[in-house]
Amino acid sequence: MDSGGFIEPDLAFIAELKKNGGGDLKKCYQCATCSVVCNVTPDDHPFPRKEMMLAQWGAADQLVYSPDVWLCHNCGDCTANCPRGAKPADVLAAVRNASFRQLAVPQVMGSMLSVPAWLLPILAVPVAILLLVLASSGGLALPEGTITYSKLFPIWLIDSVFVPVGIFAVTASFLSIKKFWKGMERLSPLPRDADMMAAVKDTVVEIIFHKKFAKCEANSQRRWGHMLFFFGFIALFITTNMVMAYHYVLDRQTPLHLLDPVKMLGNLGAVAAFAGVTWVVLRRIFGKGETGSATYYDWTFILALYLTILTGIGSELARLADMPGMAYTVYFMHLTLIFFLLAYMPFSKFSHMMYRAAAMVFSVAAGRNRQ
Amino acid sequence: MVTPVRKKPIAVIGGGISGITVALEAADTGADVVLVEKEPWLGGRVFMMHRYFPKLCSPLCGMEINFRRIRTNPKIRVITGAAVESVSGASGDFKIALNMAAELVNADCTSCGKCTAACPETRVDDFNMGMSETKAIYLRHPMAYPARYAIDAGVCKGTKCAKCADVCEYGAINLNAKVAAMTVEASGVVYATGWKPYDAARIGNLGFGKVKNVINNLMMERMASLSGPTAGKIVRPSDGKEVKNIAFVQCAGSRDENHLSYCSSVCCLASLKQATYLRELYPDSKATIFYIDIRTPGKYEAFYAKVAKDTSISFIKGKVAKVAEDAATGDVLVTAEDIFGGGKKSYRVDMLVLATGMEPNNAGNGFPLARDADGFIADWKLPPGIFATGVAKNPADVTTSLMDAAATAIKTFASGGGV
Numbered sequence: 001m002d003s004g005g006f007i008e009p010d011l012a013f014i015a016e017l018k019k020n021g022g023g024d025l026k027k028c029y030q031c032a033t034c035s036v037v038c039n040v041t042p043d044d045h046p047f048p049r050k051e052m053m054l055a056q057w058g059a060a061d062q063l064v065y066s067p068d069v070w071l072c073h074n075c076g077d078c079t080a081n082c083p084r085g086a087k088p089a090d091v092l093a094a095v096r097n098a099s100f101r102q103l104a105v106p107q108v109m110g111s112m113l114s115v116p117a118w119l120l121p122i123l124a125v126p127v128a129i130l131l132l133v134l135a136s137s138g139g140l141a142l143p144e145g146t147i148t149y150s151k152l153f154p155i156w157l158i159d160s161v162f163v164p165v166g167i168f169a170v171t172a173s174f175l176s177i178k179k180f181w182k183g184m185e186r187l188s189p190l191p192r193d194a195d196m197m198a199a200v201k202d203t204v205v206e207i208i209f210h211k212k213f214a215k216c217e218a219n220s221q222r223r224w225g226h227m228l229f230f231f232g233f234i235a236l237f238i239t240t241n242m243v244m245a246y247h248y249v250l251d252r253q254t255p256l257h258l259l260d261p262v263k264m265l266g267n268l269g270a271v272a273a274f275a276g277v278t279w280v281v282l283r284r285i286f287g288k289g290e291t292g293s294a295t296y297y298d299w300t301f302i303l304a305l306y307l308t309i310l311t312g313i314g315s316e317l318a319r320l321a322d323m324p325g326m327a328y329t330v331y332f333m334h335l336t337l338i339f340f341l342l343a344y345m346p347f348s349k350f351s352h353m354m355y356r357a358a359a360m361v362f363s364v365a366a367g368r369n370r371q
Numbered sequence: 372m373v374t375p376v377r378k379k380p381i382a383v384i385g386g387g388i389s390g391i392t393v394a395l396e397a398a399d400t401g402a403d404v405v406l407v408e409k410e411p412w413l414g415g416r417v418f419m420m421h422r423y424f425p426k427l428c429s430p431l432c433g434m435e436i437n438f439r440r441i442r443t444n445p446k447i448r449v450i451t452g453a454a455v456e457s458v459s460g461a462s463g464d465f466k467i468a469l470n471m472a473a474e475l476v477n478a479d480c481t482s483c484g485k486c487t488a489a490c491p492e493t494r495v496d497d498f499n500m501g502m503s504e505t506k507a508i509y510l511r512h513p514m515a516y517p518a519r520y521a522i523d524a525g526v527c528k529g530t531k532c533a534k535c536a537d538v539c540e541y542g543a544i545n546l547n548a549k550v551a552a553m554t555v556e557a558s559g560v561v562y563a564t565g566w567k568p569y570d571a572a573r574i575g576n577l578g579f580g581k582v583k584n585v586i587n588n589l590m591m592e593r594m595a596s597l598s599g600p601t602a603g604k605i606v607r608p609s610d611g612k613e614v615k616n617i618a619f620v621q622c623a624g625s626r627d628e629n630h631l632s633y634c635s636s637v638c639c640l641a642s643l644k645q646a647t648y649l650r651e652l653y654p655d656s657k658a659t660i661f662y663i664d665i666r667t668p669g670k671y672e673a674f675y676a677k678v679a680k681d682t683s684i685s686f687i688k689g690k691v692a693k694v695a696e697d698a699a700t701g702d703v704l705v706t707a708e709d710i711f712g713g714g715k716k717s718y719r720v721d722m723l724v725l726a727t728g729m730e731p732n733n734a735g736n737g738f739p740l741a742r743d744a745d746g747f748i749a750d751w752k753l754p755p756g757i758f759a760t761g762v763a764k765n766p767a768d769v770t771t772s773l774m775d776a777a778a779t780a781i782k783t784f785a786s787g788g789g790v
Contacts, residue, residue, distance in 0.1 A: 031622070031663040032708040035715055036692035037576065043715040046708055081576065081692060083627030 009058035013098065017055055021295045022094030028052040028086035034078035039215035040071060042368045047071070048078055048088040055091050063095045064102050065183030067368070070352075070359030075216030076290050089292050096352065097297045103355070104347045105175035113347040116296055126339035130332065133161055147319045147327045150254060153335070155247050165343045172346040177358050184362050191366065199364035203357060219290045221283060229276030229305070235269025236312075255319065270313050277306045301349035308337040380405050380448070381783050382467050382557035384455055387415020388430075388769055389761025389776045390563030391437050396780035398446040405555050406447060407469065409454040411521035412511050413438070415565055417769055419498065421595035424644040424768075425674035431514060438516040451517065453553065458560055458739065462756025462786060465557040473524060473548040480519040480543035482510060486535035487520070494526040496600070500590040502608070503600035508535045508544075512598055519543070559756045559783040562740065562748055563776070566729035566762040569631055574624045577725055578694035583609040584703050584722045585694060587623075588641050591724050595648040605649055607722050609701040614656070614722045617649050618705055620691040621662040623725035633745050635728030635766040639666045642726045643678040650681060657683040659718065661691045661707050687713070694723060729766045758783050 017025060030053060035046035047068040054062050063069060069092055078088040097114075104110025112118040134140055134153070143151035206212065210230075213223035242262040246252040256263040281302060284291050311334035318327035345351060381397050383390045386408030394406040406413070417423075417430045441447050452472035460466045492507035507526040510518075522535075522544075529546050536544040571579035571587045578585045584607045586594075593599035594606070605614045619642040624630035639662065646658040665686065667675040678684060693706035703723040708715045731747045733740070740759070741752035747766075748759035760779035761772040 029626075029663065030710065031626075031690040032688075032710055033690050033692040035708040036690070036706050041715065046715040049708060049710070081629075083622075083629060085628050 007057050007059060010060040011058055013060035013063075014055070014058040016098050016101075017091065017094040020094040020097040020297065021293050022055060022087075022091040023293075024085055024087045025052060025055045025091045025094075026086075027084040028056065028082075028088070028091075029084055031083060033081050033083060034088045037077045037081045037217075038072075038075070039077065039217065040073055040075065040212045041068070042071070042363070044368065048092050051092060051095065052086065052088055055095065060098075060102070061183075062187060064099050065180065065187050066095075067184055067359035067362045067366075069095045069099070070356045071212075071363055071368075073212045073216060074219065074222075074292055075213075076218035076292055077216065079292065080218040080290070087292070093292060093295070093298075096355070097295060097349075099180075099355065100297065100347060100349065100351060103176050103180050105172055105179055109172070109344070109347040113300075113344055114297075119300065122344065123336075123340060126336045126343065129161065130335055130339065133157060142324055142328050147322065147324050148255060149315070149319070149328075149331050152328055152331065155244075155254075158335070159244075162339070162342065165339060169342050169345050173351065173354055176346050176351065177354055180355060180358060181362065184359070188366065190362070194365040196361070196365055199361045202364045203360040206360060207357065219292075222280070222291065225276045225279035225283065227276070228272045228279065232269045232271070232273030232276055235265050236273060239266035239269060267316075270309060270316075273305075274309045274313060277302065277309060281306060297349045304337060304341050304348075304350075308334065308341055311337060379403075379464070379556050379558040381559045381561065381780075382407060382465065382555055383561045383563055384467075385415070385563035385565055385761075385763070386410070386413035386449070386451070387563060387565045387761070388417045388434075388437075389565065389763070389772045390415070390561070391441065392773050392776035393561050393563055393760055393780045393783070394447050395437065395440050395444070396777045397784055398444050400780060400784050402446065402780075402784050404447045405557060406441075406449045407453050407455065407467070407555070408449070408451045410511075411452050411472075411519075412515040412517065413441070413449065413451065414512070414516065416589075418512060419500075419589060419592055419596070421592050421599075421648060422644060424640045425671060425677075427644065427647065430769075435514065438514075441516075449517070450553075450555070452521075456552075458757070462754070463558050465560050465756065467555045467557060467560065469553040469555060471551040471553050473550050475522040475524065475527075475544065475546060475548050476508070476520045477543050477545065478517070478519065479541045480539075481541055482518050482520060483540070484510075485538045485540070486544065489534040489538045491532065491534060492526050492528060494523045499593045499600040500587070502590060502593060522546075559758065559786050561779055561783055562733070562757070562759040562763050563761050564732045564748075564759075564763040566731055566766070569624045569727045569730045571623060571725045571727050574630060574725070576692055576694065577620060577623055578696070578703070578723070579725055582694055582696040582703055582723070583607075584696075584701055585725060586722065587725045587727045588619075588638065588645065589727075591645050591648070595645070595652075603652075605652055605722075607701065612701075612721065613653060614649060615653055616657055616719075616721045617646070617724065618659045618661060618691075618703070618718060618720040618722075619646065619724045619726055620705070621660065621665075621726045622690060623727050625726075625728035626663070631728045631730060631745070633728075633766060634666060636666065636668070637766065637768045638726035638728055640671055640674065640768065642724065643667070643675060645724065646681075646684045647678060650683060657685070659685050659687060659720070661687050661689060661705070663688070663690050691723075729762055731763060733763060756783075756786055758786075 032049045035049040041047050072092045074089050074093055076089045101110035101114045112122055137157055210223050210227050239262055284294055311330050315331040315334050318330055380403035382405045383394045384407050386406055394404045398404045420430050423430055453469040456468040456470050458465055458467050486508045487506045490506035490508045493504045494507055495501050496503045496505045498511045508520050508522045510520050533546055536546055568587055568589050594601050597603040607614055626634050642660055649656045649658055688710040689707040691705045691707045695704045697704055702719050704717050704719055705723055706717045741749040743749045748764045750759045750764045758779050760776050
């Protein structure tokens with residue numbers, strides 16, 4: 001908070017950063033090695049040196065509404081070269097964690113997603129809703145005959161749950177991004193002649209090719225895990241929409257034949273996403289610290305993704321193996337996890353995709369993409 | 372008050388400026404002194420310096436006076452070419468076992484230099500930081516003390532060659548001399564084992580050893596020195612071009628938990644001093660000092676202010692963290708963030724000097740004394756009768772080391788051994 005030239009340190013914010021991965025932020029002595037070794041920072045007002053100072057000062061406003069915090073791709077080159085062990089990469093990750101909470105609309109959701117104590121209650125919500133829907137539609141007994149998941153949850157029933165959840169997620173995302181964008185504009189107004197279309201185009205190309213990840217040195221391996229997951233996820237997203245189109249437009253019902261192009265796309269996506277997240281998890285556990293320190297935000301996000309993929313693959317395998325008890329149970333878990341991911345997306349680490357994309361568009365529009 | 376009568380001398384290990392000063396002060400106080408040095412000559416690191424800060428005078432003047440005081444003081448015995456094997460015993464009665472290098476050149480040498488002219492073998496000159504070569508029989512410095520040649524046994528072919536012995540008119544060369552053991556008795560022992568420059572090649576991102584025109588600060592001293600490899604010309608190692616645009620990287624491997632975690636306290640002053648070498652030598656030159664904080668404590672602040680008045684010397688707050696070579700020109704490209712609003716930039720310079728810090732010489736595993744976390748001798752943990760002085764126990768400049776050496780001489784004298 002800047003008031004008349006005086007910095008008013010937000011001590012609670014400093015404490016939040018320290019708790020969420022930035023425990024060493026006070027060790028920084030402003031040598032700027034980090035800004036120099038960083039391959040993804042703009043040259044003009046580079047990061048993360050200035051962010052380290054803002055973090056030490058507890059300048060919450062200038063960090064939470066900073067696009068630079070999101071231009072950081074957590075390569076860890078700053079941490080690897082830091083002479084003081086202040087771990088700038090972790091501090092910026094901590095700022096992003098704090099942002100998930102502070103930028104969340106409604107903010108109470110951000111707060112609930114930020115602490116382990118709320119994990120079981122927020123997990124119980126989808127379980128309860130899905131059980132309720134199940135009980136009111138046809139009871140909790142396992143369907144007879146060939147395993148077909150639409151016997152358990154007819155598609156119209158699934159959609160009547162997930163379409164509202166999706167609308168909630170999209171609305172919350174929109175409001176959070178709006179809050180973030182307005183904050184960025186307040187701190188540093190965009191030029192009037194900013195070319196937004198070009199900025200969006202640049203950003204999309206950047207993301208598709210993972211260009212920034214390619215510049216990482218210390219944590220260069222993560223690029224492949226992220227890319228596999230990213231494209232696997234997109235394939236699964238397309239699959240889901242295609243299945244809806246099959247159902248409502250072409251009247252083609254699930255389960256699809258294994259050689260159906262949509263089914264093949266889905267399976268390919270599942271394998272890619274599984275491989276990607278496995279790679280991420282293994283490197284988080286067995287890496288030599290190049291992934292940075294992992295927080296509650298990281299693990300809830302990674303594990304929710306991982307379990308969603310595993311139960312998705314599990315549902316398909318159990319169905320093919322004709323094990324009804326197992327199949328329907330795993331499928332139920334799979335739906336629960338998808339609900340969890342989707343409904344809480346705007347408040348969890350999952351939302352990094354929208355904040356980072358917004359920050360990249362903003363930076364390009366502001367002319368801060370020069371290196 | 373009874374004047375103590377010392378039965379055994381004080382032994383001083385290390386013949387650099389700290390050890391020399393302890394020896395002189397202790398001898399002036401009335402003690403007998405044995406000054407032990409593992410190299411063939413006294414003088415240590417300061418002998419490599421072109422000038423001292425802040426007065427910018429040559430160390431040779433003071434060193435000449437010290438050598439004369441040593442030469443004319445019967446209470447001081449100098450033993451060179453002697454590596455300490457062990458120190459045993461207790462306060463008042465120490466025994467110091469020395470491994471004596473073979474005395475291939477004896478005291479009859481007059482430093483006439485005929486041997487060097489005849490010698491066919493060469494060696495890398497460590498005194499000039501590897502920037503030049505000497506013959507296998509050589510004198511480190513025109514003012515070396517004792518003024519006698521030495522032979523690098525690692526390079527010399529010995530009696531198979533013997534060209535030096537053939538031309539020596541004084542019979543000063545004995546190529547059959549063997550290494551020997553020797554024991555010295557002492558009442559007290561002072562470790563003045565000094566320092567070495569931190570190995571800049573270990574700082575991966577600063578280019579030393581990879582980018583040809585990146586040197587360390589001791590190399591800069593030798594270049595500026597008239598007795599150095601370039602006879603006082605500051606030129607680029609790659610092509611011998613006069614350096615008109617130089618940059619200094621402060622804290623190169625210092626205040627860095629990956630290298631030396633401490634501040635060596637002298638490198639800022641050394642770079643300020645070295646910037647004046649270049650400015651004096653080439654009036655159209657300019658220098659840039661990249662720093663985290665300029666550390667010029669106490670009275671040295673005035674030196675900083677004086678140097679900073681020169682508008683051709685600029686200071687950029689921000690540590691250099693990337694160094695590259697422009698292959699076509701040999702120029703050095705250094706990247707830093709100008710913290711005072713200049714952004715991240717690449718700067719092109721003729722030559723880059725890494726202001727590396729001081730690493731204690733006693734950092735090895737076999738060192739017998741207690742050390743602090745940084746490898747310096749922990750003098751508060753030493754047994755009675757044993758003392759440490761100078762950079763062996765703390766990074767320090769020459770002035771501070773001299774004061775500490777005088778104090779250490781008195782402490783050792785007063786410690787009671789042999790009284």
